[in-house]
Structure formats: C-alpha cells, structure tokens
Amino acid sequence: MKKDWQARLSEISATDRELWAAGRVFAGIDEAGRGPLCGPVAAACVVMPPEPLLLYVDDSKKLTEKRRESLYDEILKTAVYARVSLASAEEIDRLNILQATKKAMAEAAKDAPCALFLVDAVDALDVPGEVRGIVHGDALCYSIAAASILAKVTRDRLLREMDARYPEYGFARNKGYGTAEHIAALKKYGPCPEHRRSFIGHFV
Numbered sequence: 001m002k003k004d005w006q007a008r009l010s011e012i013s014a015t016d017r018e019l020w021a022a023g024r025v026f027a028g029i030d031e032a033g034r035g036p037l038c039g040p041v042a043a044a045c046v047v048m049p050p051e052p053l054l055l056y057v058d059d060s061k062k063l064t065e066k067r068r069e070s071l072y073d074e075i076l077k078t079a080v081y082a083r084v085s086l087a088s089a090e091e092i093d094r095l096n097i098l099q100a101t102k103k104a105m106a107e108a109a110k111d112a113p114c115a116l117f118l119v120d121a122v123d124a125l126d127v128p129g130e131v132r133g134i135v136h137g138d139a140l141c142y143s144i145a146a147a148s149i150l151a152k153v154t155r156d157r158l159l160r161e162m163d164a165r166y167p168e169y170g171f172a173r174n175k176g177y178g179t180a181e182h183i184a185a186l187k188k189y190g191p192c193p194e195h196r197r198s199f200i201g202h203f204v
Contacts, residue, residue: 013142020050026116028143032151036176038195040086043104044150047081059138060152072153075146083108084154093198166192
C-alpha cells in the first residue's frame, strides 16, 4: 500500500505546528553516524519556517538515498537557519561518542536564531536556550527529521569520498558500519586513519 505522504506530513509536523501557533521560533537537532566503526559523527541544526511544509520529510533512515538527496537541497533552500558540524574519529576516541556528538550538536546550533532546541534523544546540551529531548524525535518531529536528513546526507557524502581514498573497506556501501565485508577488510588490512580506535578493538 502506497504511503500517504500528506497524512504523514500532518502527523510528523504536529509538535512543530503547536509551537508555531504559540509564536515560538525553534530548531531541530539530530545526528548521523554514532554507530559506525569509522569516520565522523555529523550533527545538524535547522530552523524551519511554518510554510511551506516540505512533503516527504521524515526520519532519514526511512527514506531512500535519492529522496534524501532531493530533500537535502529543498531543506537548505527553505530553512531559516541550517548548519551541519562534524566530530572526527580522533575526537570520538578522545571524548567518547556521546560527548563528541554533543560537541558537534552544540557547534551546529551555536548561531541559531532561537531559544528553544528540540533534540533527538538528548536532553542536556550546551546551546543558547532551552533543550527539549524527544525520544525517537527524528520520527516524531518535522524539524528534527529535517535535521536528520541534513546530517545523514552530509555524512554519506563524506563516506563516499573516503571510499575513493580507502576502497578496500567498502565505505560507499557500508557507510562505515560493521558489516561482514567491513570487518573482514579490517582484519586483512588493519585500520585506516579514519577508523575509530575505540570502536574496533574486537576486530584488530
């Protein structure tokens, strides 16, 4: 059965529309890449206007790559504010993945023109305003979903660039996650400079 995208848009934007109706200006924040064995974690912060609502915006994991790429451009054209920040593999190893993610989120949000931040699954963040953590926020909140798309597309593009430098690991296909192919390559070739040393101890 074909998904009713108009109904889905109404559903996912309910929280946002309630805040807009109350006159609030707010941002959505999400990340991509907390789980992979290599590469940065990407965090995006986006302030979306009440109109137009962009059809197909949803949790980035539920969208095809082609649709994410198309929405990425639409979101950047529509957003009042949009920024993506990265925390490198080295920062992840040094700080731990949660703190590195929070650092990237705070960096992405630091110039946002608002005092309310809706964040996927994080409720404490060094940003200039109130933080509201929403569990599964990328599936429940339009603004967080938009941020999830920016973060995911940015990171996937970086992984394709990494694949060109380190083709033996299959980064373009696995996006750095611990697939059987990736783990086999790690065991055969050892880590590349982009691998998170704190994540790969079981494999090398």
